[in-house]
Amino acid sequence: MNGRRTLAVMGLALLVQDAAADAKVTEEQGFQLGQVAVSLGLGMLNGQAQEKVYDTDDGKKISQLNWDLKQIPTLHLGLTYDPLDWLSLEARGWTQITKGDGHMKDYDWLGDEGESWTDYSDHPNTRVQKAWQAEVAATAWALKRDDLAVGVMLGYQRTQLGWQARGGRYVYSEDDFRDSTGEFPRGEKGVSYQQTYDTPYIGLVGIYNYRAWTLEGRFKYSQWVKARSFDTHHMRSLTVAGNNGNTGQMQSLALGASYQVSPQLAVKAGVDYQVHAEAKGSTRYTDLPSGQSYHFGGKSGSQASRTVLSSLAVDYRF
Numbered sequence: 001m002n003g004r005r006t007l008a009v010m011g012l013a014l015l016v017q018d019a020a021a022d023a024k025v026t027e028e029q030g031f032q033l034g035q036v037a038v039s040l041g042l043g044m045l046n047g048q049a050q051e052k053v054y055d056t057d058d059g060k061k062i063s064q065l066n067w068d069l070k071q072i073p074t075l076h077l078g079l080t081y082d083p084l085d086w087l088s089l090e091a092r093g094w095t096q097i098t099k100g101d102g103h104m105k106d107y108d109w110l111g112d113e114g115e116s117w118t119d120y121s122d123h124p125n126t127r128v129q130k131a132w133q134a135e136v137a138a139t140a141w142a143l144k145r146d147d148l149a150v151g152v153m154l155g156y157q158r159t160q161l162g163w164q165a166r167g168g169r170y171v172y173s174e175d176d177f178r179d180s181t182g183e184f185p186r187g188e189k190g191v192s193y194q195q196t197y198d199t200p201y202i203g204l205v206g207i208y209n210y211r212a213w214t215l216e217g218r219f220k221y222s223q224w225v226k227a228r229s230f231d232t233h234h235m236r237s238l239t240v241a242g243n244n245g246n247t248g249q250m251q252s253l254a255l256g257a258s259y260q261v262s263p264q265l266a267v268k269a270g271v272d273y274q275v276h277a278e279a280k281g282s283t284r285y286t287d288l289p290s291g292q293s294y295h296f297g298g299k300s301g302s303q304a305s306r307t308v309l310s311s312l313a314v315d316y317r318f
Contacts, residue, residue, distance in 0.1 A: 039078035041313025049305035072100035093134035102126040123168035130162035153203035162194035189234035227279035248279030
């Protein structure tokens with residue numbers, strides 16, 4: 001009987017000790033006034049951007065270029081500071097580590113063939129020259145406990161993507177429909193393209209702590225995106241600058257899970273899906289040899305993008 005009581009007491013003591021340990025981790029995971037957290041990680045970027053040209057008279061699409069992003073390695077850095085009990089401030093961003101693989105396909109509708117394209121070129125030798133995003137944000141916590149927090153976020157981010165396509169093959173309609181085929185000189189510059197998005201946004205963020213685990217979700221939305229693009233056609237010595245307005249739309253959903261290795265150190269995995277909807281605006285064509293420019297107003301061009309960014313990071317709290 002004494003032996004059974006001893007085992008029972010020991011079992012209860014172990015349970016209390018385990019619960020106390022879990023409570024300690026949960027307390028450490030809670031938001032602390034004046035706390036600073038630094039995040040460093042690696043990621044992988046995939047997605048596609050689109051560039052379109054429209055006829056200003058009838059609004060018909062006359063050209064579309066699809067620019068792919070394929071397995072671009074990225075470096076991530078973040079900083080979070082809690083100056084007040086109800087407020088968190090953060091600055092974070094990511095950038096490509098090396099020039100990554102891409103792919104560009106160019107479709108033109110230059111005849112009376114209805115919805116069928118008349119000219120096409122394929123450029124597998126496309127490199128991602130630039131890919132980065134930086135943002136600052138402030139979160140006001142409407143609900144804040146050790147295990148759960150829900151807040152409203154205001155922020156601003158800048159995103160830039162750029163490619164360069166070389167060589168490739170083509171199918172053109174010269175004397176008849178799709179009657180001409182061939183290849184561009186291997187390695188010769190074809191088209192360089194860059195998109196820039198300046199985005200003030202609002203959002204919601206939710207965090208749930210359970211023992212050593214933390215789940216996090218972020219949703220961002222904007223209808224105030226300033227969208228700009230710049231296109232260089234090297235073989236034609238021509239540039240196209242796109243001013244695609246200041247009222248573009250952006251939506252982003254990010255999900256993450258982290259494990260608290262110690263009160264200061266956590267390991268986090270996440271994925272972020274982001275969409276910049278098609279933004280239309282004016283274009284300016286410039287002939288490089290002569291320097292002469294031609295402006296097309298209205299909705300003569302557009303840009304759009306969608307990306308998926310996966311990441312693995314470590315967070316350290318001071």
